[in-house]
Amino acid sequence: MENKNPLSPHIQIYRWHISSLVSISHRITGIINIIAITVICFWIASLLLGEASYEFTKIFLQSIFGKFIILALIWSFSFQILSEIRHLIMDLGYGFELKMTNITGLLVIFGSFILTVLIYLI
Amino acid sequence: MNSVTKKWLFLKASSVVLIPLMVWFILNLVSVFDKDYIEVVSFFSKQPSKLLVSLLLIFAYFFSALSISEVFEDYIQDEKFKNVANKALNIFAIIMPLITIIILFNLTV
Numbered sequence: 001m002e003n004k005n006p007l008s009p010h011i012q013i014y015r016w017h018i019s020s021l022v023s024i025s026h027r028i029t030g031i032i033n034i035i036a037i038t039v040i041c042f043w044i045a046s047l048l049l050g051e052a053s054y055e056f057t058k059i060f061l062q063s064i065f066g067k068f069i070i071l072a073l074i075w076s077f078s079f080q081i082l083s084e085i086r087h088l089i090m091d092l093g094y095g096f097e098l099k100m101t102n103i104t105g106l107l108v109i110f111g112s113f114i115l116t117v118l119i120y121l122i
Numbered sequence: 123m124n125s126v127t128k129k130w131l132f133l134k135a136s137s138v139v140l141i142p143l144m145v146w147f148i149l150n151l152v153s154v155f156d157k158d159y160i161e162v163v164s165f166f167s168k169q170p171s172k173l174l175v176s177l178l179l180i181f182a183y184f185f186s187a188l189s190i191s192e193v194f195e196d197y198i199q200d201e202k203f204k205n206v207a208n209k210a211l212n213i214f215a216i217i218m219p220l221i222t223i224i225i226l227f228n229l230t231v
Contacts, residue, residue: 027193034186037179041222044166044175047229051159064154070155077148084137092136119148 018105025109026083029076036073074119079112129188135184143178160231167229175226179219187215 046057050101060066086104089095095104123131154165174204191208198204 027189028188030189032220034182034190035181036216041179041218044222045164045225046227047166048225049160054159054162058156066156070151074148074152077144079185081141084141088134088137119152122149122151 013081018109022083022086022105022108026087029079032054032073033080034075036076071116075116077110077117078119079108082108082115083110085120090114133185133188136181136188139177140181140185143174143181147178163229164231167231168225172226176219176223179222183215183219187211189203 043057046054052091061070089104095101095116132188150165150171166175181211189213194204194207194211198207
């Protein structure tokens with residue numbers, strides 16, 4: 001049977017708001033996170049190969065680029081955590097006013113960077 | 123309760139479980155990622171890491187499969203293609219954590 005349901009319009013036809021930025025970023029970080037978790041699965045599997053085989057992974061993770069990847073990953077996870085908390089609060093019926101959605105959206109964006117720095121420094 | 127409501131409830135329940143697991147994981151990832159082989163293996167092979175990483179993988183793949191299927195619903199019109207994409211997604215979301223958890227429980231220092 002042919003599906004007559006309309007598709008979501010392409011994102012470029014909307015005027016950008018903080019909420020739409022947080023929403024699309026939530027989807028993008030969600031996809032990045034599951035790719036990262038899949039890479040972590042391969043990382044765990046590579047441990048079975050032994051210490052000698054792990055040397056290359058260790059050198060990569062200790063390099064500036066490796067550290068940047070981990071930092072980016074922490075930001076992506078932090079963003080997802082804060083954005084998910086925002087969604088759960090909205091699911092409870094709070095924070096739907098325009099001013100509040102802008103405030104919580106900004107909290108997610110700036111909070112994710114602050115959380116990343118805090119986690120990396122701990 | 124219809125299937126869409128059930129899906130939404132599963133999505134919300136898994137997200138509630140995932141938030142503390144993700145916080146725990148990134149805090150530990152930062153402290154272990156650049157360490158020597160022995161320290162990394164010892165982290166993944168001790169409890170509660172084994173259990174918490176396993177739970178993280180199960181819930182993360184479950185949550186992702188549900189969320190990504192929503193993206194498919196929004197942007198893919200062809201029903202056949204959408205069904206194939208959803209099936210591939212579900213198989214991947216079962217196999218990937220399953221294999222990793224088996225590896226995790228066979229990992230010893």
